Amino acid sequence: MxxxxxxxxxxxxxxxxxxxxxxxxxxxxTSVTSISLFTHQVKQSMVAQGADLIAANLRLNSSQPVPALWAEQARTLSLQQAQISQFQAMIFADQGMQLARIKAVSENYPLRGEITVGQAAFDLGTAIQNGPKQGEIWPDSRLLASLNAALNDTIDVGKLSLKISQILITSPDQASGFSGFAPSAIMHLSDLEATQAVQTGSRVTHRWLLAGPTPALVNLKENINPLLTNGEKWQSPAEGNANMAATLDKAEQFLLLAGSLAVVLAGVALSLSARRYSxxxxxxxxxxxxxxxxxxxxxxxxxxxxxxxxLLALAISLPLAWGLYQGLLLLLVDYIQATSILPPLEPFILGAGTGTLCLLAFVLPPMLALxxxxxxxxLRQSSSQSKANIGHLAIGFSAVIALVYWHSQSILISSALIVGVIIILTLLALLANLLIKLGNKLRPHLGQGAKIGLANLARRKNQNSLQVAIFGLALMLLFSLISVRSFLIDDWQQQLKQDTPNLFLFNIYQQERDSLIDSMEQQGLATKALKFFPIARARLTEPKLEDPRGDRELNLTWSQALPAGNSISAGQWWDSTNENTSASPLEVSVELDYAQRMGLTLGQNLTFNVAGIQHRAILSNLRKVDWSSMQPNFFFVFSRPLVEANSASYMASVYIAPQDRSKLGPLLRQQPTISMIDVDDILQQVQRIVAQLSLAVESILVMVLGAGVLVLVASIQASIDERRHESAILRTLGASKSLIRSILLVEYASLGFVAGLIAGVSAEALVAVLQNQLFQMPLQFHWPLWVLTPFTGMLIIGACGWWFNRTVVTAPPLRTLRQA
Amino acid sequence: MSLSTPFLAAQNVSQIVANPQATQANDLHILQDVNFTIEAGQSVAIVGASGSGKTTLLGMMAGLDSPSHGQLFLAHKDLTQLDEEGRAELRKHHVSFIFQNFQLLPSLTALENIMLPLEVKGSSDATALAEKYLDHVGLAQRGHHYPNQLSGGEQQRVAIARAFAAQAPILFADEPTGNLDTETGHNIIELLFELNQQHQTTLVLVTHDLQLAQRCQRRLSLSAGQLTELTNV
Known part of the structure; x- marks a missing residue:
C-alpha cells in the first residue's frame, strides 16, 4: 500500500x-523553524551580552571575601572563577590627587566580555582579554585627566606605587549607576594588601565571578544559597543593561508574533489547498x-x-530553515554573538511539530473523509461539490490556537490573534450581505462586464463570503505586521538619532554653568544641544513605604514643562504658564511604575527630606517614562525648585561627536569639579542592536509576506475550476475574452476592496491591542491604513485574481467543457 | 456462498429515493421489483430512455450502490450481505468498468491509467501488461500522453485497455459511446466486442442505442422502474 x-x-x-x-x-x-532558530539565537545573544555586563555567567556580591570552602566547591564543579574587591581610595600623582573607585581584580578577570584599553585618555581603545599585571594600574580617562598624569607615569594607591601601563576605556562590568560617576581604575588583586588602603571597617564590595555550564552554576547556587547572609546577593546576566533588554524583548515579541502569523497563514493556505486537493x-x-x-x-x-x-517536506524544510537562519546570521554577524556552533534542537522540534500538526489538523481530515x-x-457526470465540513473547520481552528500558543508561549499574543480572527470573520459575514445588496442596486447602471461580475458575486454569496474572509484575514495579518514593524522600527530609530546624548555631566553648580559653556566653546565643542537639569538628593519620609527600596535617597528634579519623552498617564501636568510661587502648593509628578510599586496614589501628600528640610507636595500626576531613550529621566519631578538657585546642582547631557572626543581631556582639566559619565559605548551597542534587529525584522517580514501571498494564491486556486467552467459556458454563448476578463477583474477587485476595507479596520484594532498590551507603547491611530487598505486589497487581489485566472480566459472552451 | 447461487442476478430489487418535501407516498421509485439472472460469459444490454434508472441499476449490480430492497448477486456472492469492504474486495477480483465520460485520471499518463487497476491488485508486471493492452487498442505510441492530450475516442480506447488489462471476468460498460461521434463510437464498439470475445468476459452494457444493444446476446429493457427482457426480432 x-x-x-x-x-x-x-x-x-x-x-x-x-x-x-x-x-x-x-x-x-521553514518559517517556524527559522524564526524559532533566530529567536533562540537572539535570546542566547542577549544572555551572552548580559554576561558581558557582569563579566561572568553568575556573580555574587558580598561585603566579605568569598569563603575558601565555596571556592573549593566551584573548583570541584569545574567552574571558572575570578574575584574583585572594590573600594574607594585617594590616588596621588606628581601633579594632583583624586578620590577614585578602585577595582582590584584577580588573574582570570574578566570571565566574560572584554576590557578596552587605550594609550591616551578618551581613546577609542582596543579590546583585550585580561586585566592588569601585578605592579600595574589602569586609570580611566576621567581619573587620568584629574591627576594630570600620563601613560607610564607612577601613581600611588595608599602606600603602594603602581605604574600606569594602559588607560582604561571600558570594562565589561563598569558601573552604570551613580557610583559609576567617580573616576576609577583597575589594579591586580594581589597588590591590594600592600596598598594598606583597605583596613578593618573599610567599605569594600567583594564580587565573586563565576562562569561555566548552567547546570553546574545552578548546583553551586543551590548549595550556597542556605549559607548566604543578608548582604550577599547573586546577580545573573538577565539583570544586564535595561535599555538593551527592553529593545531585545520587543524584538523577540515581534519575531514570535511574526512566527505565529506565518503559522496561521500557512495553516490557512494548507487548509485551502487540502480542500481543493480533496x-x-x-x-x-x-x-x-x-x-x-x-x-x-x-x-x-x-x-x-x-x-x-x-517526510519530504521535513527533509527539504529543516535544512532550508537552517540555511535561511545562517543567512540571517551572516547578515547580522557584527551584531549577534554566536553562542554555540551546534544548532539547538528545540526550534527543529517546533518546526517539525508544527508541520505535523498542520498536516494532521488541516490536511488529514479532508483526506480521510475521502x-x-x-x-x-x-457514474455521475459532474462531481457533487462537498460543503465545508464544520468538524474539519473546528479541528483546524483548534490547531491554529494550539500552534499560535505553542509558538508564542503567550496567552496575550494567542488571544489577540484569535479575537482578531473572530472579529474579522463576523464583520465579513455581515459585509458580504451588504455588498450583495449594494451590488444589486448598482448593477443596472453598470457596463456588461461589471454587471455580470457583480451578479456572479451575488450568486455565489456563501462562497464569496468565505473567499472575502480568507483574503481579509491574510490582508489583516499582513497589514498588522507591517504596522507593528513600522512602529517598532520607528521606536528604535528614536534611539538612533545622531544627536542622542552620549555624555552626562554632574556636579555643576549654578555659577559653573556659564564657565562650562565657555570652556566647551573654547575647545570647539557644540553647546547648542547642551541641556541642564537641576538636581537635588532627597528621601521620601512620608508616607512610610513598605518596600525597602523606597527608603533610598533619590535624585529628583523640577520643571515647568513636561520632560521630553514623558507622557501623562493619570492626573494633569501643572500649568506651565502660571508662575509657580512659594504661595502655590508644591506639586510632584511620579513615574508610573515606581508609584505602582510603592503604592503611591494620585492626590496623596508626600513629604521629602531635602538637605534636612521637609517639603510637602501633592502627587498631582503620574508619568510614563521611556527609559530606553538615553535621556536623563527622573522618578520625581516637582513643580518648583526645592533648593535655592545658588545652591542647586545641575546635570547636563550633550552629544560629543567621535572626532571631538580628544577634546574632553582638556575640558575636564578646565572644569576639575565636574563629574562625567560617558555612555558612548553603551549607545553604540544599542545602535548596533537596533540596526541589526531592524534588518532581522524585515527579513522575517518577507517570509510572512510569502505566506500571505500563498494564502491568496491558494484561495484563488480553490475556485479556479468553477470559474474555468463558467468562462467556457460564457464563451460558448458568445462572450468575448475581454468581457470575461472584465468580469473576473470586477469580481476580484470588488472582493479585494471589501476584504481590504475590513482588514484595515481589523488590523487597526489588532495593532492597538498589541501596541498597548504587548509592546507597552502609546496608542497610535494609523489613518493611512483606513484609506490605503481597501485600494491595496483591490489592487493585490485584483492583480492576483487576474494573473492566476489568465488560463481561465485562454483555455479552449470545448476542452474545458469536455473535462468537466 | 456456493456456486449454486447465481453468477450475476437481481431478485426483487427496488430503489426508492425519499422526497424530502413530501410524504412517503410521493417517494420516487427508480427501480421496482427488478429480477434477472445473467450467466457467466453472456453479453447483456440494458436499454431504456434517459433517466429510466439504467445507470443506477448498473451501479447496484457492480456493488457501487445498495438497493432499498431485494437481493443482488455478483460472482456468486450476495452483495446485500457484504459490507463496503467486502464489495470492494469482490470488485477488485471480478469487475471492470468502462464509463461514458472515460474516468481517466488527468494527472496520470495513458499507460499509468492502464496500470492503475493492476497496481491496486499488486501485480508485479503492471507496466508490461499495460503496454500490451495499450498496443491492443492501437495507442502504443501515446502511452506517455496525458488524457487532455488525447481525443475522446483515444481516451475511451485507454479506458477499454484499462478494463481488459484488469483481467476481471465481468465488464460493466455504461454508455461507452455516449460521448463519441458515430464513427468513433462504432470503432470503439468493434474494439470492445473483439476484446470481449477474446477474453470471454461477461459483458453488461448500458445503452440507449438499440442498434448497439442488438450486438449483445440478451437485451433487458428498463422503463418506469420495471425491467423486461426483449426477445430477438
Whole structure:
C-alpha cells in the first residue's frame, strides 16, 4: 500500500495537484523553524551580552571575601572563577590627587566580555582579554585627566606605587549607576594588601565571578544559597543593561508574533489547498473504489501519502530553515554573538511539530473523509461539490490556537490573534450581505462586464463570503505586521538619532554653568544641544513605604514643562504658564511604575527630606517614562525648585561627536569639579542592536509576506475550476475574452476592496491591542491604513485574481467543457 | 456462498429515493421489483430512455450502490450481505468498468491509467501488461500522453485497455459511446466486442442505442422502474 501511495503521490505531484499543498507545508515548517532558530539565537545573544555586563555567567556580591570552602566547591564543579574587591581610595600623582573607585581584580578577570584599553585618555581603545599585571594600574580617562598624569607615569594607591601601563576605556562590568560617576581604575588583586588602603571597617564590595555550564552554576547556587547572609546577593546576566533588554524583548515579541502569523497563514493556505486537493481527488477515490480499493485501504493510502509528504517536506524544510537562519546570521554577524556552533534542537522540534500538526489538523481530515466518497460517484457526470465540513473547520481552528500558543508561549499574543480572527470573520459575514445588496442596486447602471461580475458575486454569496474572509484575514495579518514593524522600527530609530546624548555631566553648580559653556566653546565643542537639569538628593519620609527600596535617597528634579519623552498617564501636568510661587502648593509628578510599586496614589501628600528640610507636595500626576531613550529621566519631578538657585546642582547631557572626543581631556582639566559619565559605548551597542534587529525584522517580514501571498494564491486556486467552467459556458454563448476578463477583474477587485476595507479596520484594532498590551507603547491611530487598505486589497487581489485566472480566459472552451 | 447461487442476478430489487418535501407516498421509485439472472460469459444490454434508472441499476449490480430492497448477486456472492469492504474486495477480483465520460485520471499518463487497476491488485508486471493492452487498442505510441492530450475516442480506447488489462471476468460498460461521434463510437464498439470475445468476459452494457444493444446476446429493457427482457426480432 505504501508503494502504491508513493507512486500515486509522485504522479499527483508531477501533475501539479500536490504542489500548492507541498509549498504551503514547506513554508509553514521553514518559517517556524527559522524564526524559532533566530529567536533562540537572539535570546542566547542577549544572555551572552548580559554576561558581558557582569563579566561572568553568575556573580555574587558580598561585603566579605568569598569563603575558601565555596571556592573549593566551584573548583570541584569545574567552574571558572575570578574575584574583585572594590573600594574607594585617594590616588596621588606628581601633579594632583583624586578620590577614585578602585577595582582590584584577580588573574582570570574578566570571565566574560572584554576590557578596552587605550594609550591616551578618551581613546577609542582596543579590546583585550585580561586585566592588569601585578605592579600595574589602569586609570580611566576621567581619573587620568584629574591627576594630570600620563601613560607610564607612577601613581600611588595608599602606600603602594603602581605604574600606569594602559588607560582604561571600558570594562565589561563598569558601573552604570551613580557610583559609576567617580573616576576609577583597575589594579591586580594581589597588590591590594600592600596598598594598606583597605583596613578593618573599610567599605569594600567583594564580587565573586563565576562562569561555566548552567547546570553546574545552578548546583553551586543551590548549595550556597542556605549559607548566604543578608548582604550577599547573586546577580545573573538577565539583570544586564535595561535599555538593551527592553529593545531585545520587543524584538523577540515581534519575531514570535511574526512566527505565529506565518503559522496561521500557512495553516490557512494548507487548509485551502487540502480542500481543493480533496475535491479533485473525489473522482479518483470513486474510481479506485470501483477498482476494488476498500475504505480502510484508501485511508491507509492517503495517510501514507501524507506521511511521505511530511517526510519530504521535513527533509527539504529543516535544512532550508537552517540555511535561511545562517543567512540571517551572516547578515547580522557584527551584531549577534554566536553562542554555540551546534544548532539547538528545540526550534527543529517546533518546526517539525508544527508541520505535523498542520498536516494532521488541516490536511488529514479532508483526506480521510475521502474514503467516504460513494463509489457510484464515478457514474455521475459532474462531481457533487462537498460543503465545508464544520468538524474539519473546528479541528483546524483548534490547531491554529494550539500552534499560535505553542509558538508564542503567550496567552496575550494567542488571544489577540484569535479575537482578531473572530472579529474579522463576523464583520465579513455581515459585509458580504451588504455588498450583495449594494451590488444589486448598482448593477443596472453598470457596463456588461461589471454587471455580470457583480451578479456572479451575488450568486455565489456563501462562497464569496468565505473567499472575502480568507483574503481579509491574510490582508489583516499582513497589514498588522507591517504596522507593528513600522512602529517598532520607528521606536528604535528614536534611539538612533545622531544627536542622542552620549555624555552626562554632574556636579555643576549654578555659577559653573556659564564657565562650562565657555570652556566647551573654547575647545570647539557644540553647546547648542547642551541641556541642564537641576538636581537635588532627597528621601521620601512620608508616607512610610513598605518596600525597602523606597527608603533610598533619590535624585529628583523640577520643571515647568513636561520632560521630553514623558507622557501623562493619570492626573494633569501643572500649568506651565502660571508662575509657580512659594504661595502655590508644591506639586510632584511620579513615574508610573515606581508609584505602582510603592503604592503611591494620585492626590496623596508626600513629604521629602531635602538637605534636612521637609517639603510637602501633592502627587498631582503620574508619568510614563521611556527609559530606553538615553535621556536623563527622573522618578520625581516637582513643580518648583526645592533648593535655592545658588545652591542647586545641575546635570547636563550633550552629544560629543567621535572626532571631538580628544577634546574632553582638556575640558575636564578646565572644569576639575565636574563629574562625567560617558555612555558612548553603551549607545553604540544599542545602535548596533537596533540596526541589526531592524534588518532581522524585515527579513522575517518577507517570509510572512510569502505566506500571505500563498494564502491568496491558494484561495484563488480553490475556485479556479468553477470559474474555468463558467468562462467556457460564457464563451460558448458568445462572450468575448475581454468581457470575461472584465468580469473576473470586477469580481476580484470588488472582493479585494471589501476584504481590504475590513482588514484595515481589523488590523487597526489588532495593532492597538498589541501596541498597548504587548509592546507597552502609546496608542497610535494609523489613518493611512483606513484609506490605503481597501485600494491595496483591490489592487493585490485584483492583480492576483487576474494573473492566476489568465488560463481561465485562454483555455479552449470545448476542452474545458469536455473535462468537466 | 456456493456456486449454486447465481453468477450475476437481481431478485426483487427496488430503489426508492425519499422526497424530502413530501410524504412517503410521493417517494420516487427508480427501480421496482427488478429480477434477472445473467450467466457467466453472456453479453447483456440494458436499454431504456434517459433517466429510466439504467445507470443506477448498473451501479447496484457492480456493488457501487445498495438497493432499498431485494437481493443482488455478483460472482456468486450476495452483495446485500457484504459490507463496503467486502464489495470492494469482490470488485477488485471480478469487475471492470468502462464509463461514458472515460474516468481517466488527468494527472496520470495513458499507460499509468492502464496500470492503475493492476497496481491496486499488486501485480508485479503492471507496466508490461499495460503496454500490451495499450498496443491492443492501437495507442502504443501515446502511452506517455496525458488524457487532455488525447481525443475522446483515444481516451475511451485507454479506458477499454484499462478494463481488459484488469483481467476481471465481468465488464460493466455504461454508455461507452455516449460521448463519441458515430464513427468513433462504432470503432470503439468493434474494439470492445473483439476484446470481449477474446477474453470471454461477461459483458453488461448500458445503452440507449438499440442498434448497439442488438450486438449483445440478451437485451433487458428498463422503463418506469420495471425491467423486461426483449426477445430477438
Amino acid at each position: 505504501f508503494k502504491l501511495a508513493a507512486r500515486l503521490a509522485w504522479r499527483d505531484w508531477r501533475g501539479g495537484e500536490l504542489s500548492l499543498l507541498f509549498v504551503a507545508l514547506i513554508l509553514a515548517i 475535491l479533485r481527488q473525489a473522482k479518483h477515490v470513486a474510481l479506485l473504489k470501483c477498482l476494488g480499493l476498500k475504505p480502510k485501504q484508501l485511508r491507509l493510502l492517503y495517510l501514507s501519502q501524507m506521511i511521505l509528504l511530511a 474514503a467516504k466518497v460513494a463509489p457510484a460517484e464515478v
